[in-house]
Amino acid sequence: MLSYAVRRLVAMVPVLLGIAFITFALVSFAPGDAIRLMLGSESVNVANVERLRRELGLDLPWYEQFWNYLGDLLRGDLGTSITSRQPVADQIFQRFPNTLVLTVASLVVALLIAVPLGVMAAANHNRPGDYLAMGFAMLGVAMPNFWLGLVLLIVFGLELRWLPIRGIGSLEEGLLDYLSHLVLPAVTLGTSLAAILTRLTRNTMLDVLEEDYVRTARAKGVRPRAVLFRHALRNAMLPLVTTAGMQFGALLGGAVIIETVFSWPGLGLLSINAIRQRDLPTMQGAVLVFAACFMVVTLFTDLLYAAINPRIRYG
Amino acid sequence: MKEFLRSVGVGAAILALSLTATATAQQHGGTLRIAYTSITQLDPFKTAANDEINAASLVFDPLFIIGKDDFQPVPHLAESWEAIDDTTWEFRIRRGVMFQDGNEVFPEGQAREVTAEDVVYSIERFLEVSTAFTLGDITSVEAVDDYTVRITTAAPDPFLVTDVNRLARVVVVPREAVEHFGEEGFARNPIGTGPFELRSFVPDQLLVFERNEDYWLDPYLDRVEFVFIPDPTVQTIAVEAGEVDVVPYLFNIDSVAQLQETPGIELYPRGGSYRGLGFNVTTPPFDEFEVRDAISKAIDIDAAVAAVVEPFGHRAYGQVPPWVEFEQDPTLAELWEYDPQEALEVLEGIGFTRGPDGILQRDGQPLRFAIKTIAGSQVRVLTILVTQLRELGIDASLQQQDTAVWAEDLQTGNDTGVFFDYSFAGTTGLYSLFHSSNNGRTNTHFYSNPEVDALLDEASRTVDFTERNRLWLEAQRLIMRDRAAIPLYFEFGYSVVSERVHDWVVPWGGLHLVSLENNVWVE
Numbered sequence: 001m002l003s004y005a006v007r008r009l010v011a012m013v014p015v016l017l018g019i020a021f022i023t024f025a026l027v028s029f030a031p032g033d034a035i036r037l038m039l040g041s042e043s044v045n046v047a048n049v050e051r052l053r054r055e056l057g058l059d060l061p062w063y064e065q066f067w068n069y070l071g072d073l074l075r076g077d078l079g080t081s082i083t084s085r086q087p088v089a090d091q092i093f094q095r096f097p098n099t100l101v102l103t104v105a106s107l108v109v110a111l112l113i114a115v116p117l118g119v120m121a122a123a124n125h126n127r128p129g130d131y132l133a134m135g136f137a138m139l140g141v142a143m144p145n146f147w148l149g150l151v152l153l154i155v156f157g158l159e160l161r162w163l164p165i166r167g168i169g170s171l172e173e174g175l176l177d178y179l180s181h182l183v184l185p186a187v188t189l190g191t192s193l194a195a196i197l198t199r200l201t202r203n204t205m206l207d208v209l210e211e212d213y214v215r216t217a218r219a220k221g222v223r224p225r226a227v228l229f230r231h232a233l234r235n236a237m238l239p240l241v242t243t244a245g246m247q248f249g250a251l252l253g254g255a256v257i258i259e260t261v262f263s264w265p266g267l268g269l270l271s272i273n274a275i276r277q278r279d280l281p282t283m284q285g286a287v288l289v290f291a292a293c294f295m296v297v298t299l300f301t302d303l304l305y306a307a308i309n310p311r312i313r314y315g
Numbered sequence: 316m317k318e319f320l321r322s323v324g325v326g327a328a329i330l331a332l333s334l335t336a337t338a339t340a341q342q343h344g345g346t347l348r349i350a351y352t353s354i355t356q357l358d359p360f361k362t363a364a365n366d367e368i369n370a371a372s373l374v375f376d377p378l379f380i381i382g383k384d385d386f387q388p389v390p391h392l393a394e395s396w397e398a399i400d401d402t403t404w405e406f407r408i409r410r411g412v413m414f415q416d417g418n419e420v421f422p423e424g425q426a427r428e429v430t431a432e433d434v435v436y437s438i439e440r441f442l443e444v445s446t447a448f449t450l451g452d453i454t455s456v457e458a459v460d461d462y463t464v465r466i467t468t469a470a471p472d473p474f475l476v477t478d479v480n481r482l483a484r485v486v487v488v489p490r491e492a493v494e495h496f497g498e499e500g501f502a503r504n505p506i507g508t509g510p511f512e513l514r515s516f517v518p519d520q521l522l523v524f525e526r527n528e529d530y531w532l533d534p535y536l537d538r539v540e541f542v543f544i545p546d547p548t549v550q551t552i553a554v555e556a557g558e559v560d561v562v563p564y565l566f567n568i569d570s571v572a573q574l575q576e577t578p579g580i581e582l583y584p585r586g587g588s589y590r591g592l593g594f595n596v597t598t599p600p601f602d603e604f605e606v607r608d609a610i611s612k613a614i615d616i617d618a619a620v621a622a623v624v625e626p627f628g629h630r631a632y633g634q635v636p637p638w639v640e641f642e643q644d645p646t647l648a649e650l651w652e653y654d655p656q657e658a659l660e661v662l663e664g665i666g667f668t669r670g671p672d673g674i675l676q677r678d679g680q681p682l683r684f685a686i687k688t689i690a691g692s693q694v695r696v697l698t699i700l701v702t703q704l705r706e707l708g709i710d711a712s713l714q715q716q717d718t719a720v721w722a723e724d725l726q727t728g729n730d731t732g733v734f735f736d737y738s739f740a741g742t743t744g745l746y747s748l749f750h751s752s753n754n755g756r757t758n759t760h761f762y763s764n765p766e767v768d769a770l771l772d773e774a775s776r777t778v779d780f781t782e783r784n785r786l787w788l789e790a791q792r793l794i795m796r797d798r799a800a801i802p803l804y805f806e807f808g809y810s811v812v813s814e815r816v817h818d819w820v821v822p823w824g825g826l827h828l829v830s831l832e833n834n835v836w837v838e
Contacts, residue, residue, distance in 0.1 A: 030720075031719070031720045031723050031724060032717065032718075032719030032720040032721075032722065032723045033719070033723065034719075036719070036722050036723040036726055037718070037719050037722050038363070038446055038447070039722075039726060039756045039757075040722040040725070040726065040756070040757065041363050041447055041757075042480075042738050042739060042741050042743075042744055042747040042748070042757050043447060043448050043449065043480035043481075043741050043743075043747070044446070044447065044448075044449070044756065044757065045445055045446055045447065045448060045449040046449075046756065048443070048444065048445060048446045048449075049446045052446055081355070083355055084355030084356045084502075085356060085361070085498075085499055085502065086355065086356065086499065086502075086503075091518070094518060095519065150548065150549075153549065153552065154552065157552070157556060158552055158555060158556045161556070164558075165549065165552060165553060165556055165558060166542070166543075166544055166549060166553060166558060167520060167521075167542075167543065168520065260545050260546050261546050261549060262549075263519075263543050263544045263545060263546070263549065265517075265518070265519035265520050265543065269519060269545060270519070272545075273353055273545075276717075276718065276719065277719075278719045
């Protein structure tokens with residue numbers, strides 16, 4: 001198990017290098033660059049901008065730039081932001097924990113909604129409870145999350161004034177303050193995943209409920225609740241965990257938007273601004289961290305299988 | 316009856332307003348909270364971003380500011396200035412202005428006075444590091460005595476003091492602080508002479524400034540906070556919710572109408588932007604005057620501007636906006652007329668005929684193009700114009716792009732040859748957009764007219780305002796007559812301000828909360 005995990009971690013290195021290469025090439029060939037943006041300003045100081053271009057090595061061909069970048073990367077240096085002139089690593093690690101908190105919280109929200117709702121739907125197959133759950137699932141997937149975020153923000157932040165509309169809470173002000181800031185973004189980000197997982201839970205539960213051992217359990221006179229949760233749900237969890245793990249990538253992507261709506265100081269916002277400004281080193285750093293994060297979560301998901309299903313073993 | 320009730324309502328509101336106005340007087344204390352989108356550093360010379368310039372303006376003072384009423388320079392750190400001759404300016408520096416103390420560089424009570432040497436150092440550093448602004452051709456900057464700075468320019472340069480993007484951008488920075496912290500460190504630990512001192516800076520969250528107790532004026536505010544809200548919609552919601560007091564710039568005029576109706580919020584107008592339809596005059600078919608001319612006649616600009624922009628902007632007949640020193644040229648309107656029939660005749664005159672699909676064509680080539688634009692009110696204006704063109708048999712369409720893509724595309728020649736044309740605050744926008752020396756940078760029209768170049772160059776060297784104005788407007792007239800661009804409208808700029816805030820002045824080349832012109836206070 002341990003050696004398996006280590007092997008998987010080592011295998012990440014070439015993947016990350018590949019990702020670094022692909023993003024670098026993509027960005028280099030995509031139209032628009034930071035220097036051109038500066039040159040477009042009506043009052044621009046052309047001589048100083050051209051000097052900056054040379055100082056930052058942006059006048060070199062892209063493969064030379066990539067070679068230099070790679071050298072820095074292997075020394076653990078993510079470079080310096082073009083716009084803020086601050087080290088990229090500092091900027092990323094200030095914000096990364098905030099994004100992690102947000103995505104994990106929304107994963108928790110999604111599971112807290114999806115599992116009970118999906119089980120309820122399966123238990124009430126083709127009855128009102130089922131329709132209600134599937135209605136939610138449909139709505140949750142259909143609503144764009146930036147729109148849902150704005151609606152929640154206007155209702156709970158502006159009209160009812162129950163929750164803060166922006167920013168991250170401070171733990172120094174107490175856990176309640178921190179959580180009150182987290183609720184809206186986590187619910188917004190978690191809703192579409194909750195919808196997907198609700199559907200999935202319902203369908204796998206329906207399959208499992210048809211299985212022989214469930215019928216046997218029922219025939220033995222096990223209480224319906226115990227049949228549902230102890231016998232059926234545990235087996236239905238496996239595809240749920242896979243999907244939740246795979247969807248973590250989507251959560252990271254969604255965080256980019258949700259962080260903007262809720263002024264959440266995370267990595268998503270940093271990347272959005274970097275993309276707008278064509279701040280290549282910051283973009284590159286953020287993509288690498290996102291990718292690494294996704295790979296770690298995938299590994300974690302695989303390891304979790306073994307914990308949930310004793311029939312799976314890694315050697 | 317309804318009308319009557321409404322006017323009674325308005326009357327009552329005005330009465331209530333005047334009552335509150337008499338009930339509240341200026342008061343010391345309180346916190347002003349300003350929304351911002353992005354602040355990554357506070358070196359005032361290394362940014363073109365409004366938010367960063369606004370925040371840095373609290374910490375640093377410029378020599379003069381551009382006045383709130385007439386856009387003329389008003390004394391600030393410089394008490395006065397004069398032109399010794401056509402190429403020499405002398406600035407008298409205010410005595411007794413101290414750098415901020417209580418920091419690593421100047422311990423409490425150990426700050427020093429600002430002298431002419433500091434101004435010289437600041438201008439030289441600005442010339443060296445600023446990418447966003449240029450001061451023109453400066454031959455020398457020297458301290459004549461402790462309080463007098465002399466600036467010599469290579470040629471007469473009236474714009475040095477009248478253009479908001481020139482000397483007005485130079486604030487005074489202490490050499491010790493830059494040397495102590497280094498270039499990168501100074502961007503996080505700004506120390507200047509301004510009315511507020513930076514207390515804390517948490518990126519993407521909050522910046523806190525506190526009153527400079529030794530300031531040469533008496534700031535009313537105790538504290539200013541810059542509150543991170545990256546989404547423009549949420550910014551205005553935050554003012555409504557009372558989480559912030561000010562959104563310094565409203566980027567989307569679509570929300571102005573709604574905000575005007577919102578109780579507790581006031582809109583402060585100032586300046587704005589020029590928006591038009593630009594041509595790359597070297598790209599076929601727009602290298603032909605007749606094609607550009609026909610398009611100008613084929614579109615009903617008045618209708619589109621009335622439908623989308625008014626009353627938060629108005630029709631433009633040239634590039635020179637109403638908020639710079641130059642006068643508006645009333646004769647320009649005659650250059651533009653809406654006459655679709657004549658547009659067709661012009662196109663037929665150069666060989667266009669209607670094809671089987673109803674599209675005008677010449678030598679089998681349909682008259683088809685995509686107008687490249689970025690997001691903004693112009694998208695809706697251009698949509699209307701495109702519809703009008705299509706009705707006439709010109710296959711026009713709109714292509715919305717990301718700003719960085721749009722900027723590069725325009726600078727490298729723009730394959731479609733027609734684009735959303737834009738300029739902001741500067742006095743010399745006409746020069747930036749149409750002088751041939753800026754080809755491929757700010758002049759994305761690739762317009763090159765020796766007569767226009769000569770007029771703009773001559774105007775830039777002319778100290779006498781009347782003559783400068785005449786030359787400038789003549790250049791504008793030639794450019795418009797050549798149809799290098801079709802001006803559409805001027806869109807006004809607004810600050811969104813909570814009614815608890817008083818004496819706010821919309822930022823113009825910097826945010827001025829405390830000056831000889833105003834002193835912001837909160838209830």
